[in-house]
Every structure is written in C-alpha cells, then in structure tokens.
Amino acid sequence: MSGERPPPGRPVSDVFASGAYWREYYSSLGHENRVAGEFVLEVAPTASTNGLKILDAGCGPTLLYWAVFVPGVNEIHGFDLNPTNIRAVAFWIEQASRGYFDDAHLEAASHALAQQSSPLTPQQHLQNKARQVRSLGVADLSRRWPYEAGQFDLVQSCFAFECLPDWQSFDAALAEAHRVLRPGGRLALVNVAHASAWNCDGQSLPLLSVTANGMREKLVAVDFRVDALRDVESTDPDWREQGYGNLLLTCATKAATNTVTRR
Numbered sequence: 001m002s003g004e005r006p007p008p009g010r011p012v013s014d015v016f017a018s019g020a021y022w023r024e025y026y027s028s029l030g031h032e033n034r035v036a037g038e039f040v041l042e043v044a045p046t047a048s049t050n051g052l053k054i055l056d057a058g059c060g061p062t063l064l065y066w067a068v069f070v071p072g073v074n075e076i077h078g079f080d081l082n083p084t085n086i087r088a089v090a091f092w093i094e095q096a097s098r099g100y101f102d103d104a105h106l107e108a109a110s111h112a113l114a115q116q117s118s119p120l121t122p123q124q125h126l127q128n129k130a131r132q133v134r135s136l137g138v139a140d141l142s143r144r145w146p147y148e149a150g151q152f153d154l155v156q157s158c159f160a161f162e163c164l165p166d167w168q169s170f171d172a173a174l175a176e177a178h179r180v181l182r183p184g185g186r187l188a189l190v191n192v193a194h195a196s197a198w199n200c201d202g203q204s205l206p207l208l209s210v211t212a213n214g215m216r217e218k219l220v221a222v223d224f225r226v227d228a229l230r231d232v233e234s235t236d237p238d239w240r241e242q243g244y245g246n247l248l249l250t251c252a253t254k255a256a257t258n259t260v261t262r263r
C-alpha cells in the first residue's frame with residue numbers, strides 16, 4: 001500500500017467490500033497475526049468432550065482465519081455490523097467445506113497446527129473448522145448482542161472493539177461479552193494499542209486508543225477478572241505502513257459465582 005491519505009473530499013471506500021483489508025492485513029501471516037493466533041490458542045479454555053461454544057464478536061471477514069487457532073470440535077458463532085463481511089465469511093466457509101482453500105487460510109491453519117503438534121493437514125483442519133460454524137449474523141457490538149445470557153465458553157474478538165466510535169460503545173460491548181459468557185467463561189481480545197488511527201487502502205481510519213491500564217479498569221468495571229494484559233510491539237510496521245506499532249492482548253474471566261470482589 002502507498003500509505004497516502006485520500007485527498008480531501010475523496011469518498012472513503014469500504015476497505016472490507018473492496019478487499020483491501022484482506023489483501024493488506026491477511027495476505028501474509030505476519031508478526032501480528034501470528035502473535036494474535038498464538039494468544040487465542042494459549043488462552044482458549046480446555047474443551048470438555050462436547051467442545052467449546054465460541055463467539056467471534058466483530059468477526060469481520062476473518063472468522064475462519066481465527067477459528068483455526070482454537071483446538072477441538074467446537075460450536076462457532078460470529079457476528080459483525082457489516083453485512084459484506086458476513087457474506088465473505090459465509091463464502092469462505094462454503095468454499096472450505098467443499099474442499100477449496102485460499103493461501104491465507106492455509107498459512108494460518110498450517111501455523112496453528114504446528115503450534116498444536118497436530119497431525120491434520122491444513123486442508124482437513126479448515127474443513128473441520130468450517131463445519132463447526134453454527135451461525136453468522138449482522139449485529140452491533142454496542143447494542144444488545146442477539147444471544148441468550150450465560151452460554152459461551154469463549155468470546156473472542158480481534159481488532160474490532162477499538163473500531164467502535166466512542167468509549168460508551170466500548171463499555172457496552174464489554175458488558176455484552178460478560179452477559180453472554182457462562183460463569184467461568186473467558187474473553188480473549190486482540191486490539192491495536194496506543195493509536196488513534198490505522199491505515200488501509202491509503203486511508204486513515206479512526207480508532208479508540210486502547211491501553212493496558214484503561215482496559216483493566218473497564219474489565220473490572222463490568223466484573224471481569226483480568227488474567228492477562230500484554231502490550232506487544234509489532235514488527236509488521238517494518239514492511240507495512242499500518243499507522244500503529246503496538247497490540248494489546250487481553251484475557252479475562254467471568255466469575256464462576258455471583259460473589260465478585262472488585263479490585
């Protein structure tokens with residue numbers, strides 16, 4: 001990408017509909033996607049024989065991409081505000097379940113399998129994961145999520161909460177994640193940190209500037225127990241003009257009982 005800003009007055013394109021987001025951020029596994037995937041794998045709860053019930057909140061076009069990092073025979077759900085992204089995910093899932101794969105998914109699956117010392121081929125793994133997807137929907141992170149309370153073992157969300165327009169929406173999304181998790185269920189977040197914009201398709205797109213301390217306060221305010229907050233310096237700016245340099249990796253747990261001690 002050029003990194004040039006669009007001239008004033010130029011209409012802002014939908015970087016998801018144009019495919020620019022996928023091309024610029026998923027054509028190579030890169031440092032960030034590797035770290036994010038490994039983090040999801042590390043913090044995903046251990047599955048019982050029935051597998052995990054997983055929600056990818058703000059899944060964008062990448063639900064299948066991140067799904068490969070959670071082992072087991074799971075039940076996967078996802079939603080996003082942008083219907084184009086949900087159509088893209090549905091397309092990838094249909095393709096994978098019929099045995100057709102693209103290079104980006106294969107690269108992610110291959111890395112995930114190596115991390116898990118799994119004997120599966122990337123193709124088998126992607127096909128299995130595609131078959132584990134139970135629902136995809138269009139919904140708003142900052143409003144009531146269309147799921148009953150207390151049902152998910154894992155809510156995961158990559159690079160989405162910081163795209164919300166204001167902190168009130170961010171807080172509302174965290175509260176919804178807490179509501180839909182079962183007691184003892186886990187939240188795994190990957191967010192751009194310390195940045196108020198990111199670049200795609202020559203545009204600068206606004207972000208909420210997330211920090212570890214700010215995230216901790218917000219999680220505690222909605223009764224999460226904070227398990228991990230890792231501020232990671234990315235090496236991807238060495239080859240991509242992305243407009244930010246750090247990620248925040250967050251893991252938090254919903255209390256197993258109603259007796260929550262605020263810290």
Ligand SMILES: C[S@@+](CC[C@H](N)C(=O)[O-])C[C@H]1O[C@@H](n2cnc3c(N)ncnc32)[C@H](O)[C@@H]1O
Nearest residue numbers: 058059060062080081082140141158159160163
């Ligand atoms: C940078 S993309 C990340 C997508 C994907 N999770 C990933 O890891 O690549 C941000 C996503 O957040 C979604 N999003 C933004 N605001 C949202 C909202 N209010 N509710 C649900 N999704 C939203 C966008 O449509 C987009 O798919």
